[in-house]
Amino acid sequence: MLRTHRGPQYKTRRSGGLVVFSIGGRRLAAKTEEVGGVAPWPDTMPVPSQTPFVTAIARREKDLLPVFDLAARLNVAVRGDTPLCLIARHEHGPMVIRIDSDIPSLRMVDTSAVQPIQSEDPDAIGVFQDGAERIPVYSLATLGKTRVDPRGM
Amino acid sequence: MSLRGHNPKTRRTVAFTTSFLVVSAGRVSLALPADWIRGILTPDEMGAHERVEALGVIYASTDLVGRLGLQSTDSTADSRTILCSNGHQHRAFAVEQVFGLRDVDSQHLLPLPPHFSGGEREWFQGVFLFRETAALVVNPHWLLSDDRSIATIERISERRQQPAAIEATPSGTPSAQVPTLLQPAQLEDRSDAENTPWTSI
Numbered sequence: 001m002l003r004t005h006r007g008p009q010y011k012t013r014r015s016g017g018l019v020v021f022s023i024g025g026r027r028l029a030a031k032t033e034e035v036g037g038v039a040p041w042p043d044t045m046p047v048p049s050q051t052p053f054v055t056a057i058a059r060r061e062k063d064l065l066p067v068f069d070l071a072a073r074l075n076v077a078v079r080g081d082t083p084l085c086l087i088a089r090h091e092h093g094p095m096v097i098r099i100d101s102d103i104p105s106l107r108m109v110d111t112s113a114v115q116p117i118q119s120e121d122p123d124a125i126g127v128f129q130d131g132a133e134r135i136p137v138y139s140l141a142t143l144g145k146t147r148v149d150p151r152g153m
Numbered sequence: 154m155s156l157r158g159h160n161p162k163t164r165r166t167v168a169f170t171t172s173f174l175v176v177s178a179g180r181v182s183l184a185l186p187a188d189w190i191r192g193i194l195t196p197d198e199m200g201a202h203e204r205v206e207a208l209g210v211i212y213a214s215t216d217l218v219g220r221l222g223l224q225s226t227d228s229t230a231d232s233r234t235i236l237c238s239n240g241h242q243h244r245a246f247a248v249e250q251v252f253g254l255r256d257v258d259s260q261h262l263l264p265l266p267p268h269f270s271g272g273e274r275e276w277f278q279g280v281f282l283f284r285e286t287a288a289l290v291v292n293p294h295w296l297l298s299d300d301r302s303i304a305t306i307e308r309i310s311e312r313r314q315q316p317a318a319i320e321a322t323p324s325g326t327p328s329a330q331v332p333t334l335l336q337p338a339q340l341e342d343r344s345d346a347e348n349t350p351w352t353s354i
Contacts, residue, residue, distance in 0.1 A: 043285045044286065045181060045182065045287055046180065046181055046223075047181070047269065047273065047289065048181065048221035048222050048223055048273055049271060049273045050271025050272040050273060051268065051270050051271040051273065054268050054269055054270075057280065057286065057287055059285065062282065064263060064266070064282070064287050065266070066266040066269060068268070090268065092267040092268050093266060093267065093268070095268055
């Protein structure tokens with residue numbers, strides 16, 4: 001069998017999936033490999049905490065997962081009567097984030113479509129263009145790892 | 154033990170249970186190790202006193218809700234004052250409600266998730282499933298420690314020195330009588346930490 005030689009014109013295109021969701025009407029995105037799922041918002045209990053934005057615990061069946069208040073971090077309020085639960089695959093273990101009731105969507109984009117972002121938010125790792133809108137991409141795996149001023153972004 | 158020694162297949166994991174007094178404070182369920190509890194007082198028994206005497210021991214009232222940075226609520230008929238002691242430190246804490254005793258199997262005691270990385274890792278030893286959510290296991294050593302070692306988010310800028318000695322009674326007279334512990338309230342003893350089915354999502 002003759003092997004096809006891949007000439008210089010051949011380019012390897014890589015694409016990845018992004019989950020686009022909204023918090024307080026603001027659209028954000030995260031890599032699909034960092035999203036463990038979306039579910040109705042479960043029962044939660046506040047936890048006295050000195051860890052910024054990690055202030056509650058949520059019960060999903062027999063699992064207890066920490067709650068990261070990304071809305072407070074962004075200085076917005078979650079919208080909708082039936083907020084959703086975004087399960088983040090954090091490096092310390094699963095964590096849940098309360099998001100708007102709008103069902104998140106999936107985008108398949110070229111990795112080159114995610115551009116570096118100049119932002120004061122250390123958890124925002126890039127931005128991609130969705131039509132006329134620039135949507136920041138957040139790293140859920142390391143969310144909260146870098147301390148941010150609790151007074152908001 | 155045979156000549157071959159112990160067979161790993163026959164090795165058994167020893168499980169143990171711990172009794173906790175589960176209470177509500179600042180709308181948070183807290184679990185206190187039962188063997189540190191010396192008594193429970195009703196609002197009438199405690200009155201407005203800042204210390205209470207029980208069996209010759211004086212318990213100083215400490216604001217647990219404030220130490221945890223929680224929102225305090227008004228006293229109701231369900232409110233109670235919990236007397237805690239380790240033999241040489243004695244404190245009294247007001248709580249909103251006493252749920253009762255729970256025996257929790259060691260395999261059901263979960264560590265606080267590592268996402269919590271602040272002072273709460275000293276305040277709480279772990280967590281277990283309780284009713285619809287969970288109960289936080291309070292570290293009894295921290296619970297009885299000096300208030301000056303505590304710093305909550307709201308109180309970091311407001312921390313003030315408190316005397317180690319017992320605070321004066323409301324009357325301002327050092328020799329004023331303090332209420333003596335009466336019969337402790339009867340507790341409901343439950344053997345299962347999960348007494349209600351969790352709600353389906």
